[in-house]
Amino acid sequence: MQNTLDPYDAVLLLSFGGPEAPEEVMPFLRRVTAGRGIPDERLEQVGEHYHHFGGRSPINDQNRALIAALRAELDAREIERPVLWGNRNSPPFLDDALREAHAAGHRRLLVITTSAYSCYSSCRQYRENLADAVAAVAEEGIELQIDKVGPYAPRPGFAAANLGRVVDAMRALDGAPDDEVALLFVTHSIPTAMDETAGPGDGEGHLYQRQHLALASAITDEANRILGRDLTGELVFCSRSGPPSQPWLEPDVNDRIEELAAAGTTTVVVAPIGFVSDHMEVVYDLDTEAKETADRVGVELVRVPTVGTDGRFVTDLVDALVERAAEARGEAVPDYEGRRPSVCEPGCCPNLRQARPALCGRD
Numbered sequence: 001m002q003n004t005l006d007p008y009d010a011v012l013l014l015s016f017g018g019p020e021a022p023e024e025v026m027p028f029l030r031r032v033t034a035g036r037g038i039p040d041e042r043l044e045q046v047g048e049h050y051h052h053f054g055g056r057s058p059i060n061d062q063n064r065a066l067i068a069a070l071r072a073e074l075d076a077r078e079i080e081r082p083v084l085w086g087n088r089n090s091p092p093f094l095d096d097a098l099r100e101a102h103a104a105g106h107r108r109l110l111v112i113t114t115s116a117y118s119c120y121s122s123c124r125q126y127r128e129n130l131a132d133a134v135a136a137v138a139e140e141g142i143e144l145q146i147d148k149v150g151p152y153a154p155r156p157g158f159a160a161a162n163l164g165r166v167v168d169a170m171r172a173l174d175g176a177p178d179d180e181v182a183l184l185f186v187t188h189s190i191p192t193a194m195d196e197t198a199g200p201g202d203g204e205g206h207l208y209q210r211q212h213l214a215l216a217s218a219i220t221d222e223a224n225r226i227l228g229r230d231l232t233g234e235l236v237f238c239s240r241s242g243p244p245s246q247p248w249l250e251p252d253v254n255d256r257i258e259e260l261a262a263a264g265t266t267t268v269v270v271a272p273i274g275f276v277s278d279h280m281e282v283v284y285d286l287d288t289e290a291k292e293t294a295d296r297v298g299v300e301l302v303r304v305p306t307v308g309t310d311g312r313f314v315t316d317l318v319d320a321l322v323e324r325a326a327e328a329r330g331e332a333v334p335d336y337e338g339r340r341p342s343v344c345e346p347g348c349c350p351n352l353r354q355a356r357p358a359l360c361g362r363d
């Protein structure tokens with residue numbers, strides 16, 4: 001594989017965004033939930049999570065660090081393409097990033113998101129954001145061509161980075177016997193209807209869960225082999241929202257910790273493989289809330305760091321960018337189990353509320 005990003009002029013990191021000051025919290029939450037039917041009570045509760053940290057989410061600083069790490073890796077490979085940044089829900093907004101890209105002379109952008117998995121919230125919604133932003137700047141006469149890296153959770157490099165983090169955390173465990181230790185892989189809960197329709201729409205669905213389960217089981221097997229242990233791994237969920245009447249993926253991490261404690265578990269290793277950085281879902285929902293649950297039921301909680309700016313993760317993301325560029329040039333790219341297309345198939349991970357234009361897909 002050639003070490004180049006041709007035909008792209010720049011890379012754009014597309015992320016969720018988060019508030020950076022107390023007065024930004026409510027405007028941010030209103031943007032996130034516009035038209036979603038999230039009860040006000042839930043918004044106020046989530047606002048409290050942010051105020052608990054002075055109104056500042058860690059996510060933007062983490063993205064600044066990730067961009068610096070990507071820059072360093074690109075420099076090491078002598079790839080001179082800039083790494084730009086745009087968010088869905090907070091400054092720097094995506095449409096402004098597109099205006100700046102165009103003003104700097106860039107015409108063809110390669111987008112990578114901070115979301116690794118397949119489902120409406122983690123893939124198509126970002127594709128809709130791209131369609132909206134491209135349409136907004138088109139009215140100003142700005143034309144850009146945009147491609148995207150496909151969901152990267154199935155990449156062997158993503159598994160390797162997460163495995164490394166889990167093994168490092170488990171080496172620090174004291175001598176708790178295998179049957180007293182639970183290995184909990186955590187991700188964001190989503191509505192079950194969103195999971196059922198995640199994937200190419202060939203009748204199989206559940207791709208969000210299946211990608212997590214595949215990664216969790218690969219990490220469990222490999223970590224057990226490396227550490228000479230026989231731990232059981234399982235997938236649990238955090239950050240449920242939406243009305244109580246709507247089913248979301250379960251079990252919730254807190255409920256599962258309580259059950260495990262009652263069954264004799266003394267240590268839970270919590271690995272947030274669903275997230276790429278220690279943002280609010282991690283520092284509040286796991287480090288604050290799940291930690292309180294664990295303390296209350298007398299279980300030790302060991303939290304594995306997310307991949308963040310781990311060198312194995314950053315290298316893999318740059319590999320994914322280089323491979324996407326090769327694909328755009330019509331060259332062959334490495335295959336691996338579970339690989340997702342860079343251009344999504346029609347009906348993949350549909351918007352269940354309302355069909356809307358989305359870029360980087362065949363529909």
Ligand SMILES: CC1=C(CCC(=O)O)c2cc3nc(cc4[nH]c(cc5[nH]c(cc1n2)c(C)c5CCC(=O)O)c(CCC(=O)O)c4C)C(CCC(=O)O)=C3C
Pocket residue numbers: 016017018019029032033036038042043046057058059114115116119121122188189190191239240241242274279280281
């Ligand atoms: C799959 C998924 C990811 C992972 C993929 C990805 O990373 O994109 C993710 C990430 C994130 N979610 C985040 C924050 C929020 N998510 C919400 C609400 C929701 N998330 C959902 C799903 C996901 N969310 C869903 C189905 C909803 C229901 C409403 C809706 O369909 O939109 C709400 C509303 C209030 C609430 O009800 O919690 C907030 C504030 C932050 C920022 C953290 C920070 O500030 O550090 C990040 C990275």
Ligand SMILES: [Fe+2]
Pocket residue numbers: 188
């Ligand atoms: Fe979310």
